[in-house]
Amino acid sequence: xxxxxxxxxxxxxxxxxxxxxxxxxxxxxxxxxxxxxxxxxxxxxxxxxxxxxxxxxxxxxxxxxxxxxxxxxxxxxxxxxxxxxxxxxxxxxxxxxxxxxxxxxxxxxxxxxxxxxxxxxxxxxxxxxxxxxxxxxxxxxxxxxxxxxxxxxxxxxxxxxxxxxxxxxxxxxxxxxxxxxxxxxxxxxxxxxxxxxxxxxxxxxxxxxxxxxxxxxxxxxxxxxxxxxxxxxxxxxxxxxxxxxxxxxxxxxxxxxxxxxxxxxxxxxxxxxxxxxxxxxxxxxxxxxxxxxxxxxxxxxxxxxxxxxxxxxxxxxxxxxx
Amino acid sequence: xxxxxxxxxxxxxxxxxxxxxxxxxxxxxxxxxxxxxxxxxxxxxxxxxxxxxxxxxxxxxxxxxxxxxxxxxxxxxxxxxxxxxxxxxxxxxxxxxxxxxxxxxxxxxxxxxxxxxxxxxxxxxxxxxxxxxxxxxxxxxxxxxxxxxxxxxxxxxxxxxxxxxxxxxxxxxxxxxxxxxxxxxxxxxxxxxxxxxxxxxxxxxxxxxxxxxxxxxxxxxxxxxxxxxxxxxxxxxxxxxxxxxxxxxxxxxxxxxxxx
Numbered sequence: 001x002x003x004x005x006x007x008x009x010x011x012x013x014x015x016x017x018x019x020x021x022x023x024x025x026x027x028x029x030x031x032x033x034x035x036x037x038x039x040x041x042x043x044x045x046x047x048x049x050x051x052x053x054x055x056x057x058x059x060x061x062x063x064x065x066x067x068x069x070x071x072x073x074x075x076x077x078x079x080x081x082x083x084x085x086x087x088x089x090x091x092x093x094x095x096x097x098x099x100x101x102x103x104x105x106x107x108x109x110x111x112x113x114x115x116x117x118x119x120x121x122x123x124x125x126x127x128x129x130x131x132x133x134x135x136x137x138x139x140x141x142x143x144x145x146x147x148x149x150x151x152x153x154x155x156x157x158x159x160x161x162x163x164x165x166x167x168x169x170x171x172x173x174x175x176x177x178x179x180x181x182x183x184x185x186x187x188x189x190x191x192x193x194x195x196x197x198x199x200x201x202x203x204x205x206x207x208x209x210x211x212x213x214x215x216x217x218x219x220x221x222x223x224x225x226x227x228x229x230x231x232x233x234x235x236x237x238x239x240x241x242x243x244x245x246x247x248x249x250x251x252x253x254x255x256x257x258x259x260x261x262x263x264x265x266x267x268x269x270x271x272x273x274x275x276x277x278x279x280x281x282x283x284x285x286x287x288x289x290x291x292x293x294x295x296x297x298x299x300x301x302x303x304x305x306x307x308x309x310x311x312x313x314x315x316x317x318x319x320x321x322x
Numbered sequence: 323x324x325x326x327x328x329x330x331x332x333x334x335x336x337x338x339x340x341x342x343x344x345x346x347x348x349x350x351x352x353x354x355x356x357x358x359x360x361x362x363x364x365x366x367x368x369x370x371x372x373x374x375x376x377x378x379x380x381x382x383x384x385x386x387x388x389x390x391x392x393x394x395x396x397x398x399x400x401x402x403x404x405x406x407x408x409x410x411x412x413x414x415x416x417x418x419x420x421x422x423x424x425x426x427x428x429x430x431x432x433x434x435x436x437x438x439x440x441x442x443x444x445x446x447x448x449x450x451x452x453x454x455x456x457x458x459x460x461x462x463x464x465x466x467x468x469x470x471x472x473x474x475x476x477x478x479x480x481x482x483x484x485x486x487x488x489x490x491x492x493x494x495x496x497x498x499x500x501x502x503x504x505x506x507x508x509x510x511x512x513x514x515x516x517x518x519x520x521x522x523x524x525x526x527x528x529x530x531x532x533x534x535x536x537x538x539x540x541x542x543x544x545x546x547x548x549x550x551x552x553x554x555x556x557x558x559x560x561x562x563x564x565x566x567x568x569x570x571x572x573x574x575x576x577x578x579x580x581x582x
Binding site: 010012017070072073076095096097098100101102103104105107108109112113114115116117129133134135136138139140141142143144145146147184185186187188189190191192204210227235236238239240251252253259260280281283284288290292294295296297298299300301302303304307308310311312314315316318319 | 422457483493504542571
């Protein structure tokens with residue numbers, strides 16, 4: 001019997017999330033596995049039809065009034081029942097914030113093995129060997145799930161670029177009785193306050209990270225001035241209030257794609273990378289030669305930013321004069 | 323309210339990492355360790371909740387002897403008592419196994435609120451909180467930005483969803499909250515707090531005490547060693563002293579990348 005992989009898809013505002021299409025793409029990359037996808041909600045016919053165009057043997061739409069809005073309670077209850085029925089060897093989903101919320105609890109509920117935030121998957125000796133980053137992205141590890149499954153693997157955003165398989169799955173609808181499931185009360189869902197600073201329109205962005213230091217953060221503004229750039233930041237400077245929160249770039253902030261992105265003292269946590277990866281040219285300045293940001297860089301300088309940045313300001317000014 | 327906060331000792335953020343000779347993990351000798359960043363905000367959130375609702379705060383940490391440093395720090399900040407699950411055997415264990423052991427260590431305490439960091443700085447599974455909630459039969463919220471007690475024994479919690487959405491939910495207690503960084507200003511321990519920490523009640527529990535055999539706590543994830551990621555071929559590293567490197571970079575940005 002072929003191994004079965006279950007892909008849990010997510011949706012928001014009636015649309016299948018890109019990260020779920022990426023998860024389908026990863027599943028199709030396994031040779032000889034049966035791919036089954038599932039989407040949960042209330043009135044999700046159209047989303048299930050879209051998901052089915054991403055292939056597999058079948059797409060299951062789980063419908064319940066209890067699933068009209070996402071809650072971990074209803075998700076875990078419905079998915080536990082489905083997993084009990086399908087007995088998949090592997091279960092994958094995108095490593096979204098929503099998955100961070102429900103997927104570990106689901107893994108505990110089905111007594112599986114959980115490998116989160118994975119960047120590549122390969123079948124080795126009958127296991128799915130997963131690559132992931134540890135210690136804030138500085139090191140890479142490969143790890144295998146232990147046991148016969150289910151193995152619950154969540155996939156880092158962008159790690160498996162979505163490719164349509166050109167085949168459509170059959171859609172089947174299930175209506176489990178979730179009336180006994182006690183869900184939390186959702187008070188509101190709102191967009192995070194945008195603030196005054198719109199970095200998405202900037203051609204050049206100079207962004208500072210933890211490595212800059214609180215007292216010295218002005219150098220980031222000085223370099224931005226010299227380059228005619230906007231100032232952005234990774235999460236730590238915003239958390240520490242060295243700069244306004246609205247300058248945060250990343251999964252919890254703005255997503256930017258300028259012509260030139262200069263990352264100063266930014267180590268390159270994935271939450272930041274997803275907000276700036278699309279930049280045309282990326283310069284990284286960091287004292288740690290192993291910083292993850294260099295993986296993304298077009299040009300890199302390893303050194304003390306408090307020496308390199310003043311020199312860079314001078315060089316930019318010289319170039320203007322010449 | 324009876325509040326628990328979970329703290330993990332991890333290598334300090336700026337630590338210069340070296341890989342151990344056998345390649346299995348980093349060389350820990352000579353590294354300094356500190357409370358994982360999210361967990362620090364968690365301690366502060368727990369203390370603030372106690373200050374607004376009354377009750378007490380217990381700190382729990384799982385790890386070898388070095389975990390006592392984090393425990394002391396949390397006690398000095400204002401936690402009232404500590405539980406140390408003292409073992410060297412689970413350093414590389416997966417999040418589900420850690421959650422199972424933590425649950426066994428605290429299940430009889432009747433905590434109303436458990437605060438954990440949403441992610442650790444070392445293994446970064448983002449998972450202990452929700453899995454712990456499963457084992458303790460509590461509700462949970464991940465990536466928490468704020469919390470306050472509201473009527474009916476509930477907490478009103480704001481947390482991050484994808485696409486920059488922020489959801490506000492009322493969750494019944496008992497509940498496990500996985501907090502995000504930056505959600506509060508973490509206090510420093512006062513001198514009085516530091517002086518008083520040593521006399522606060524601390525319980526040590528071993529895996530044996532909790533009734534676990536080695537097989538019970540075998541990791542569900544087998545790591546095959548660690549390595550520094552290979553640098554992508556596209557990155558061009560610019561060498562030289564700062565002035566030279568800066569001029570070379572500016573030249574390349576103008577003439578090669580044509581973005582300046």
